[in-house]
Amino acid sequence: MERRVGEFELIRRLAGRVGTAGSASPVRVGIGDDAAVTSHRGLTATSVDAIVEGIHFRRDWSSPDRIAARALAVALSDLAAMAAEPGEAYVTLGVPPESDPGFLELLADGLADAADTHEVVLAGGDTVASPALFLAVTVVGYAPEDEQFLMRSGASAGDLVGVTGILGGAAAGLMLLESGGEIKPPGPAVRDALISRQLDPEPRIEAGRALRGSGVTALIDLSDGLAPDLGHVAASSGVAIELEASLVPVQTGVAAVAASAGADPLRLAIAGGEDYELAMTFPSGRRPAIEHALEAAGSGLTVVGEVVPGAGVRLTLDGSPLPLPAGFDHLN
């Protein structure tokens, strides 16, 4: 039982990349002591997430820098879902003792690059031996002065339900990767777009930021899938949500992949998961302002349903009740 990880130390590699935090940053002491030291006022949002080799990523599907970027993006998506400003990230890297040091260095560099992209300070990290490679990420975000975070719990009956972006691509991309070429997408560009949606998720930080003060009553990111995640909003808010299947925006190629695989295309779009878009509820009168704010943030809004009294998520197709796809009984 060898507990040491050999020569590779994530924090040493990162410490070489990460400069001293600027005076505007709340990070007073970053990598190198027993703990990172920060100083800030106001509200702080903290979320933890992890990706594990063989479960959430595979080395034959993705490069180390993309794997690292995905780990950070998935964690940051939770901050976007609070309309928080990203602040610091802390990473625990679990490393099989026989790992290729070059792979791990690229992973660490990818982490540092992704942190730069999202303007997050990598303030701490740890490397432990592990039979399976994993990255456990903690992210901390802030509310600008006098602002509140957007929670899951404020949806009211009568509110509309909206979603950013287009859905189902990440799940279809995963099916393509897992099929090893057996499923035929409509063409190489569509294939690449679907696979990239799975491998390179983008946290909707700009969209979350744009929704501050917009009248949004509940906000969540789509990690489990539109229907399950709206189920979380419904449960937190004490309401039911009616989701109209015909309104759900679906990525090009998702239907073709589903058809080729004998899968239910609706299931991919409403319960595929990992699209990391944002879903929200809001009073109908705020719709124009929210559409405008999301467009200005490079995103967009599609209204897909409404909040009603009751509990759980109900699916409709052109207004008629539709049973939830198999495996989603737990939503009600």
Next chain:
Amino acid sequence: MERRVGEFELIRRLAGRVGTAGSASPVRVGIGDDAAVTSHRGLTATSVDAIVEGIHFRRDWSSPDRIAARALAVALSDLAAMAAEPGEAYVTLGVPPESDPGFLELLADGLADAADTHEVVLAGGDTVASPALFLAVTVVGYAPEDEQFLMRSGASAGDLVGVTGILGGAAAGLMLLESGGEIKPPGPAVRDALISRQLDPEPRIEAGRALRGSGVTALIDLSDGLAPDLGHVAASSGVAIELEASLVPVQTGVAAVAASAGADPLRLAIAGGEDYELAMTFPSGRRPAIEHALEAAGSGLTVVGEVVPGAGVRLTLDGSPLPLPAGFDHLN
């Protein structure tokens, strides 16, 4: 590639255990939204740590509640090493899909119990599928108003070097566990004490708290071992540390275990690791006050060396230079 973990969700189990945080707590929203929300002023210390099955623990060595308590204790030790007040903890649990739900429930309950013991709020968590069971823990601590944390970087030539508690027990306990009964300790009570030192580490939070304002110039917890961890202090402070082997306090039974295993007893005591005591430097004039403060905190102080100009850790035995045990060349 099944990404879901079946029925067990750490956060659901913990949410059932953890009450709403009290009004004195900085936790405004704990488990249940996209991120936990805290509100606090002053300095914050954040540290991440993880323990992995087969590397840091084994189910045939320890019960789920002890494994969970160990994960939290190891993380909290980093806060003790900053003289921080423990605040919140966030846990990511990596779970093999075929795990026994009863085992996981006991693990979650053990985590909640340990959080109660150390007066830490479990403010968030995540459960992910993983081939290897792991617990990745993030802990956040606070500095009381107008207080500073104690860092590794303030040691000066002329300072004394001290350590709390007795050393080598955790490493000897690990040797006993790994030998499967082949190594014979002096007796069952000694055996149990050594093994407990390995399986049930205690973060020295009280001792760290007692050292605030005491004149300590550098503080660190002993995770890697006395000599390697003093090496971190030396490097951070830009000094050398002379460590006198004859002064190092060694737990009863460590020498016997080492003799039985043909190991170097000195190596267990100065480089065994995982004792999670605190090592510190201070001007000699502060020694009586520090001894008194540590005794009042239920701990104690042993002076084991001094800070000198230079770099690295130098070992002496009765004042004469002693080569570092094999494998510790990297300290200099």
